[in-house]
Every structure is written in C-alpha cells, then in structure tokens.
Amino acid sequence: MSLELSSISVAFGGFKALDDVTISLNKAEIVGLIGPNGAGKTTCINIITGFQDPTSGTVLLDGQNINTKAPFDIRRRGLARTFQAGRLFTGLDVLDNLAVTGVGLGHSRHRSEEEALRLLTWMGAEHLAELPAAGLPYTDERRVGIVRALMFAPDFLLLDEPAAGMSETEADDLAQIIKRIAEELACGVLLIEHNVGLVLSLSKHVYVLDAGKIIEEGDKAAILGSTAVREAYLGAEHKPENMGDA
Structure with missing residues (x-):
C-alpha cells in the first residue's frame, strides 16, 4: 500500500506555498520531510489530509485519488495525523478523548475504550487513562495525540513536529516509539x-x-552531502556534518 503526493502545487494569489511537490511513502516505512520555517511542510500535511485543497496535482492513497475527500473520510480510509498543538478535549479525561476518536470512526463506545487502553498499554502510558487532559504535562499530551492518531490501525501516520519542545531524552524516547509504530504496527510514517x-x-x-x-531527497548521506540543503539551513559557509545537530 502506498501514499503519494504527485506534482502538488498550492497557490494563494501570486504566492506559491507548494510548487510541483512529489513525495511517496509505503506502509511500514519511515520517510522524513524537513525544511526551514515557512518551507511548506504543514501545508503538505493539510493537503494530504483534506484540510487544504491543492491548486494542481493529485494525492493518491493506494492508487486512488483522494483530493476531493473530506478529512473524516480520509481518516476512515486509514490515513491519520497529529497536530503541532495537542488539540485534546480539555474537559475530558484521556480515555474519553481517545474513545471519542473511535466513535467517530464508527466503533462502539465500549470497543473504542478497549482499543484506547490497548494502545496506551502498548505505549507504556496506561497510567494516563483516567487523568484529565487539561492537566497533562506537555510530553504526555504529545503521546496521547499520537495514540489518538493510531486508533484502529491506520495504514499511514503523518507526524507534524512531534518532538517540538522536547528535551534530548524525551526526543530519544519518542524516536523509539516512532520506530515501533513502523515495525510493530506496520504503519507508514x-x-x-x-x-x-x-x-x-x-x-x-x-x-x-x-x-x-x-x-533534495535521498538517504542520510545524500542529505548531509547536499550543498543545497546546507545553504537552505545554515548558509554556504557551513560544513554538512553540522546538519546532524540542526
């Protein structure tokens, strides 16, 4: 199964937020999308998930055009996302936040709670289930956001700045979770x-x-060795090995 942005462009008047962007992703693999502030990364996610219409180009999910689908329909087709802000329902506890997602996907309240508890346990976060969403520490809020996106086994997960504001140790823990999502859940990320x-x-x-x-696109070596990438991030005078700490 595959997800592909094919020649996507987005124009706002005379300004092009995206210009002929093509990105592909398969199940059970992790693909990265990086770039400086304002590069258009979140616009890409919004296009894929139906929150923004492309001016031209096509989004293909397993070969089917989903350009005209609403966000809820895209989610039901197996394509989930997180947001830079947690967007939890602060008046509910964590379990209820997750159950709401399951009900929205067409499952019963009971089945949704079972799935939520299963995923929280899988992530080692079952202790959060009865805590109010309003009082969660920032890192836990991010973890709950990921669990919410994983409800009922999506084929693809789009993570929008999941490590923003995290310490190095927290980011390392997050990295292990992302690896497990691809390897154990066979979900493309x-x-x-x-x-x-x-x-x-x-x-x-x-x-x-x-x-x-x-x-630029390619593996780690190609990105670190790219003059265009180095100049976009750091200016031409910097060496590529500095990118690893960017």
Whole structure:
C-alpha cells in the first residue's frame, strides 16, 4: 500500500506555498520531510489530509485519488495525523478523548475504550487513562495525540513536529516509539520535524522542502552531502556534518 503526493502545487494569489511537490511513502516505512520555517511542510500535511485543497496535482492513497475527500473520510480510509498543538478535549479525561476518536470512526463506545487502553498499554502510558487532559504535562499530551492518531490501525501516520519542545531524552524516547509504530504496527510514517538529527536517524528516505519546492531527497548521506540543503539551513559557509545537530 502506498501514499503519494504527485506534482502538488498550492497557490494563494501570486504566492506559491507548494510548487510541483512529489513525495511517496509505503506502509511500514519511515520517510522524513524537513525544511526551514515557512518551507511548506504543514501545508503538505493539510493537503494530504483534506484540510487544504491543492491548486494542481493529485494525492493518491493506494492508487486512488483522494483530493476531493473530506478529512473524516480520509481518516476512515486509514490515513491519520497529529497536530503541532495537542488539540485534546480539555474537559475530558484521556480515555474519553481517545474513545471519542473511535466513535467517530464508527466503533462502539465500549470497543473504542478497549482499543484506547490497548494502545496506551502498548505505549507504556496506561497510567494516563483516567487523568484529565487539561492537566497533562506537555510530553504526555504529545503521546496521547499520537495514540489518538493510531486508533484502529491506520495504514499511514503523518507526524507534524512531534518532538517540538522536547528535551534530548524525551526526543530519544519518542524516536523509539516512532520506530515501533513502523515495525510493530506496520504503519507508514511521514515524519515532519525541525529536529533534523532525529529525522535522519529514523528515516529510510528524506525530502527537503524549501520555499515550497523539493530541493533534495535521498538517504542520510545524500542529505548531509547536499550543498543545497546546507545553504537552505545554515548558509554556504557551513560544513554538512553540522546538519546532524540542526
């Protein structure tokens, strides 16, 4: 099964937020999408998940065009996402937050709670189930957001800045979770991150977006050796090995 953005462009008046972007991802693999602030990374996620219409190009899920599908329909087809902000229902506890997602996907309340507890346990976070969402520490809020996206086994998961604001130790823990999502759940992961070192350590293939265009793609060696990537992030005078700490 595959997910593909094919020649996607997004224009707002005379400004092109995305310009002929093509990205592909298969199940059970991790692909990275990096780029400076304003490069268009979140716009890519919004296009894939139906929150933004492309000006041109096609989003294909297992070969089927999903351009005209609503976000809830895309989610039911097996494509899930997280958000930079947690977007939890602060008046509910964690279990209820997750159960709401399951009910929205067409499952019973009981079955949704079972799935939520299973996933929390899988992540080692079952102790969070009865805690109010409003009082969660930042890192736990992010973990709950990932569990919510994983409800009822999506084929693909789009992670939008999941390590933002995390310490190095917390980011390392997150890296292990992302690996397990791909390996144990056979879920394809598109990882969008400013933590370039995290992306390069996890991803089979990385796309680099700058000013709405893909300026480089390839494995870790190709990204670190790219003059275009180095200049986009750090300026031409910097050496490529500095990218690992960016």
